[in-house]
Amino acid sequence: MADNIINLENITVTYDGEKVLKGISLYIRDKEFVTLLGPSGCGKTTTLRIIGGFVEPDSGDVFFDGKKINDLPPHKRQVNTVFQRYALFPHLNVYDNIAFGLRVQKMPEDEIKERVLSMLKLVNLEGYQRRKISKLSGGQQQRIAIARALVNRPRVLLLDEPLGALDLQLRKEMQIELKRMQQQLDITFIYVTHDQEEALTMSDTIVVMNNGTIQQIGTPEDIYNEPKNTFVAKFIGASNIINGVMLEDYKVAFADRIYECVDKGFTANEEVDVVIRPEDIKIVAPTEEYLTGFVESVTFKGVHYEMIVDSYDMKWTIHSTKSAEEGSFVGLNITPEDIHIMRKSENIADAIMVDNNVVSIQGKTYECDENSLLYNESVEVQISSKDVLIVEPSDDLICGEIEAINKRSVFIEVVINTGEKKWISHTTNDALTVGQRVGITFDSDDIYIIRTVESELSATTEEEDE
Amino acid sequence: MKKSSSLWARLCAAPYIVWMIIFIAAPLLMVAYYAFTDAAGNFTLKNIVALDGYAGIFIRSIWYGIITTIISLIIAFPFAYAISQKSTKYQSTMIMLLMVPMWMNFLIRTYSWMNILSDNGIINTALKAIGFAPIEMINTPGAVILGMVYNFMPYMVLPIYSVISKMDRNIIEAAQDLGCNKLKVITRVVLPMSVPGIVSGITMVFVPSVSTFYISQKLGGGKYDLIGDTIERQFQTSYNYNLGASISLVLMILLLVCMAFMNTFTSDDEEGGIVI
Structure with missing residues (x-):
């Protein structure tokens, strides 16, 4: 160009x-x-x-x-x-x-x-x-x-x-x-x-x-x-990120409710991440119509109040110019335009650094390229679906049953249910069948270690001075 | 409260003030006393007037001092710059190697040079062994200056190195960014920014070079008397304390003038450099 x-x-x-x-x-x-x-x-x-x-x-x-x-x-x-x-x-x-x-x-x-x-x-x-x-x-x-x-x-x-x-x-x-x-x-x-x-x-x-x-x-x-993945969503501003299921075009289920949204083009029942900005949630009177929960804390932030509402095992962050009372029971109004659906192209899992260059994911150890963190530090690992490799099951690897196989244009999306977590792999292997038991592994340089966003942001200001 | 703390501060400083009076102020006053009296203790200007006989030695000392300082600077600046560009480990090794000879006694180092340079020394023996004619090195002005450069050059390297190694890498990159090639980075940025180090290096080499003794006696064979040797002789051989004191006094004043002149090149708020 x-x-x-x-x-x-x-x-x-x-x-x-x-x-x-x-x-x-x-x-x-x-x-x-x-x-x-x-x-x-x-x-x-x-x-x-x-x-x-x-x-x-x-x-x-x-x-x-x-x-x-x-x-x-x-x-x-x-x-x-x-x-x-x-x-x-x-x-x-x-x-x-x-x-x-x-x-x-x-x-x-x-x-x-x-x-x-x-x-x-x-x-x-x-x-x-x-x-x-x-x-x-x-x-x-x-x-x-x-x-x-x-x-x-x-x-x-x-x-x-x-x-x-x-x-x-x-x-x-x-x-x-x-x-x-x-x-x-x-x-x-x-x-x-x-x-x-x-x-x-x-x-x-x-x-x-x-x-x-x-x-x-x-x-x-x-x-x-429209953040593309959870990292962008978290980094660009505190967001509420919830696991959801895309039922059909313009219809997503999360937090035990079905919402209308403006996204389409997903396969039926595809697992997705739902992103809702704190300022897009309106606090309303608690009725059947809305998600409800208790206000856990209210903090004055200058321009707005930041409220944490506990609902469906999730802490929802809400920004509003009007404050709700701490401990009160409220409803959360979320409109279709404010629901952002992200494809789970990234697998994100909790993990623990067990040694230099060794991370434990779901109890199994994998080599990675990270050696600057503390032992036993809790982290998140982010692995692109294209980097999740499907292999023969073994005791040293995370194993699970294939739950779904979706043919995409140039690759095949495979959902592997490992009990604790569902992994998505993009592969070209068309010999896999639903229900088959498989193991998953990753190349060491495909595992991205993410410190929790809070500690990362606080560390950033200090380290950037170097 | 304030008054008692200042009393405390004064008490703390007292030992040093006593030290200064006994070992710095009193000897200086004695030098001045001897310089303006004769052997019987009467006031006289005879010692000062007698100095015109030593003008040649003064000029030679200052001249050798200038040459030593210039040669030291020409060697020290590129050396300091070159090592500052290397890894920290390499830098500390090089500075260590520079310092190691200084742990040996000054007299022994000078004696070693006699061994190296003399007519039957290491170099000439080697030359003769491979069939070359020996070179006359000892007892020349060159040998004296070599000895001075060898002994005093580290004092030039250290302050320049300390300024250059503390220089912000970003400043060098900024110069490259603004169109400087490697040579221009040195001439337009590194060199001007090293001025405080260069000035203290010049002072630290020039002052001892001018007032040194012994080097010229051993490497110059006594043919190139310097002012330090003359002073030593007045006290050790001629027992003419009055003349020795007057030469010392004039040398001191000359060096003070030189240092004051050098200090005009650095302003107070510039960082780095070792000020003596």
């Missing part, structure tokens, strides 16, 4: 034997504000550094304007970077910092002056040219870092968590300003952040990443309203 400025094709990167990027492919359209969003260690910064030229991929290709630039060093690329902690030159003043790139290009001084002054105007720091870097506040240093990158008129600006060190108020202001600059200059911004709100506010396109893979690419509305 002609209007793609950057294409990444099947990029893998390994650091110290650990796969940081597991074959990602991504194209970035010219003049777009693209955000790479994900928790720490998901590979988003590495992706940015590949585009900047600071990391060379182990395999895969990087294209800029259709030309392969794998081996091009950073100083020859038409991109500039705003670094996480600004990385301004402490031995130069504001003017000389911004002029740095132009002087390296040996541009005439009068032209440099003109450009630097217009940049200072763009970042609202006119009159600061003689200041020392050490005499500037964090927010001002940030603006200088942006000016220093933009003065070179790059085709693409890379921003690596540029607002991470600023306070909330300043961050909000800078978000709006960055968006304004991007529109005014009409160039491509690639922005890295772990802050989902920031990503939703600023981006034209969001790329959600986890464990070195891309989870979903879409507009902020797409990502928010």
Whole structure:
């Protein structure tokens, strides 16, 4: 496509034997504000550094304007970077910092002056040219870092968590300003952040990443309203995720009730994940018509109240501007448009890390590529259906009976009931029969270990500082 | 409350203040006293006037000091930069190797160089063995400067290394990002940012080089008298404490002026570097 400025094709990167990027492919359209969003260690910064030229991929290709630039060093690329902690030159003043790139290009001084002054105007720091870097506040240093990158008129600006060190108020202001600059200059911004709100506010396109893979690419509305899997749904904002069964088109059963929904195209009785946003649930009087439960807690969150309602063994999170009384019995009104159905293409199971690179799932041990967690730490494992391999049953493996076989266009969906949990496998093996006893196994690098979202989010803010 | 704590603070500082008075202030005053008196203890400017006979030695000392400092800088900066780019383990090994010779006595190190450079030393013996003519190395200005560079160069490496190794990697990447190739990264960013380290390195090499003794006696064969040797001789051989004190005093003032000049290159708020 002609209007793609950057294409990444099947990029893998390994650091110290650990796969940081597991074959990602991504194209970035010219003049777009693209955000790479994900928790720490998901590979988003590495992706940015590949585009900047600071990391060379182990395999895969990087294209800029259709030309392969794998081996091009950073100083020859038409991109500039705003670094996480600004990385301004402490031995130069504001003017000389911004002029740095132009002087390296040996541009005439009068032209440099003109450009630097217009940049200072763009970042609202006119009159600061003689200041020392050490005499500037964090927010001002940030603006200088942006000016220093933009003065070179790059085709693409890379921003690596540029607002991470600023306070909330300043961050909000800078978000709006960055968006304004991007529109005014009409160039491509690639922005890295772990802050989902920031990503939703600023981006034209969001790329959600986890464990070195891309989870979903879409507009902020797409990502928010139609998360592709439970990881995206959880990461983009606290959501209620419930197991459900798609009875027929536009009809889903969950929490012992049948709801109308707006989704279709599932096989009859297909198991699905149902996602309902906390702000989409309305609290109403408890009648037969609605799901009912007791309000367990009410917390004031500033703009809204967060209530936890216990119903059908599930803690429902509800956001509302009106609060209900703690302990009261309420009804939960959920309308068809607010029910989001996700295919269970990912198998998610509770698991325990028993050793470095060894995880126990349903009491059976499997090798995995994770060695940074504590022993006996409870985690979730996420395994794509295409990576669930069906083998002969054995005592060392999770075993179960095949409950259903659904023929899809290019693969066969097999549902395996292991008692504790149903596993979905996408296979091409057409010799399987319903009721057959089978074992399942996985390649070590197909098992994604997910720390519980709460601990991940709290760890993110600390680790990102590195 | 505040008053008692300041009294406590003063009490804590007392031993050091006594130490300074006895071992720093008093000797300095004695140097000044001897410099301006004659053997009988009467005030005189004779010792100061007599210094014009030593102008040549002063100039030679400063000249050798400058050459030693420049050579040390030329070797130390690339060395410090090169090792700072390697793994932490490699860095600590290299710094260790740099320090190990300094654990041996200065006199022994200088004697070793005599053994290496002398007419019947290791190098010339080897040259003769393979049929080359021996080279006259000992008792030349080159040998003296070699000895000084060898002994003082680590003091140049350490402050420069400490500044470069603390440099934020992002700053180097920012320079590359803004169009610098490897050489320009060094000339436009690493070198200017190392100035505080370079300045303290220059001071730490120049001051001992100018005032050193013994090296020139052993490696220069006594032909290239330096100011340190002259002072030593006044006290040890001629027993002319007054002249020795006046030379010391003038040397001290010269070095203070040099250091003050060097310090103008670093401003207070710049980080890094070892200030002595």
